[in-house]
Amino acid sequence: MLLSRLKHGTTVSALAMALLAITACGQDVSRADPPALGCATAAAGQPVAVALGARANSPAPRLGADVENLVRAAVTAEHEITMITIDGAPKTAFRGAFASTARNAVAVQSDYDRFLRLALETAAAARARTAEADVLAAVDLAGRSVPAGGTVVVIDSGLQTVAPLDFREPGTLTAEPAEIVAFLRARRSLPDLTDRHVVLVGLGDTATPQAPLSRRYRDNVVAIWSALAKAAGATCVHVVTEPRTGDAVTAEPDVGLVRVPMAESFVSCGDTVLADSGTVGFQPDTAVFRDVGMARGTLRRLADQVLSGRQRIELIGTTSSDGSEAGRARIARERAEAVRDELVRAGVPAARITTRGVGANWEHRVNDRGPNGELLPGPAARNRSVVVRLQCP
Incomplete structure (x- = not known):
């Protein structure tokens, strides 16, 4: 039995x-x-x-x-x-x-x-x-x-x-x-x-x-x-590592969809945020691109757009609230400069580009601290970016 x-x-x-x-x-x-x-x-x-x-x-x-x-x-x-x-x-x-x-x-x-x-x-x-x-x-x-x-x-x-x-x-x-x-x-x-x-x-x-x-x-x-x-x-x-493919075993009950970041598209005049979650992201606490090839492809598109017009470019590095204020300002500036260097490599005159790092002090930041002061990973990631500001003449 x-x-x-x-x-x-x-x-x-x-x-x-x-x-x-x-x-x-x-x-x-x-x-x-x-x-x-x-x-x-x-x-x-x-x-x-x-x-x-x-x-x-x-x-x-x-x-x-x-x-x-x-x-x-x-x-x-x-x-x-x-x-x-x-x-x-x-x-x-x-x-x-x-x-x-x-x-x-x-x-x-x-x-x-x-x-x-x-x-x-x-x-x-x-x-x-x-x-x-x-x-x-x-x-x-x-x-x-x-x-x-x-x-x-x-x-x-x-x-x-x-x-x-x-x-x-x-x-x-x-x-x-x-x-x-x-x-x-x-x-x-x-x-x-x-x-x-x-x-x-x-x-x-x-x-x-x-x-x-x-x-x-x-x-x-x-x-x-x-x-x-x-x-x-x-x-x-x-x-x-073997991939799992095929349909779900069931469509019910509902499970919310996770939004997958899309490739960036640049406005002609105004701001475009290059989020750290996108193609122009950086390795943690560095100004080194996670994927150099992917970042260059995106910035090549931006360079082509700028070279066909007369816009000036301001690159603004932003960060989460993690770390010291001085450290945040430094890494933000270095990341903006890394984007500038790729645009210059793609043919954009350096004289048309300015850079600055604002750290965690920027107008579109979201709160990335919980009620007990803990860092919130999702909002923190959203606050790490390089803002491309195209200024039209």
Whole structure:
């Protein structure tokens, strides 16, 4: 008889005693290859919790061979496995550990197959029930579902749509991972992943109607969740880079869309903000472009527009409220000068360009501090920019 026991149950499985008999009969109860999950491979055979984004805007979740083998190894070792559905209020869809009262190897194998099939079918049938997506809550629930030494697997786009990590908040998609971590720590919103192994699958992969993310944005989503897991105490973090494609498993309930920044278009006369989230962004605390080729392409378009007219250009560097006033003014000025240098490289006479850095003191800044003085990552990212002011004669 198959028994699915909870963590505090007292049933003793016959699987361990039956393994020798099964091996003698030429059977392998696990029927699984070792999972190829990087640093998390060492945790094969320990408890596993899988958080599945079976929701709108994210491709239908698939365990994949390696994660399924991780689950098989946990079942074979009689450790608990947990399946969690990611939506606006994540819930446990399945939780149990394999046990059998059967007295012969064939019956134990049958019980094992039935238990594993139930767990995998539950994962395949997972569906969101509550609007929006709270990935952070799912990670927290998964972390609390496995003991130290276990593994947390997250299969989702990672685009959370509720506080305190709402990617719909402008600037959050390109916010610095360290600032996200500091913000969540200040809000006491980091999950406890101490001594857990973490596997991240499908981050940044979307399904319609959510717009696809460029490589830059995907990479930042991965960086945010990796930094978050490490700050939460994870023993290691392994990112599965194989892309997840296809339609969402369901279009209901609703999940808000995350706005993906578009390529800048310049007005003929007036201001255009080159946001740090756009093509002309900079590496943290430097005046070095994140993507030199992308920045040059955008500034080449600006140069062509200016060279066909008689506008003068004022470049105004702005920053968040982070750091000292002197430091903010310096980095703002240097970033404006970096944009100027690229425009001169593209043929714009230096005499037509002026630069200045205003730091956090500019008219269109948004409040980037929370009620307790903490830096708000999304608004902080929005405040970092170079304003292009085209002055017509």
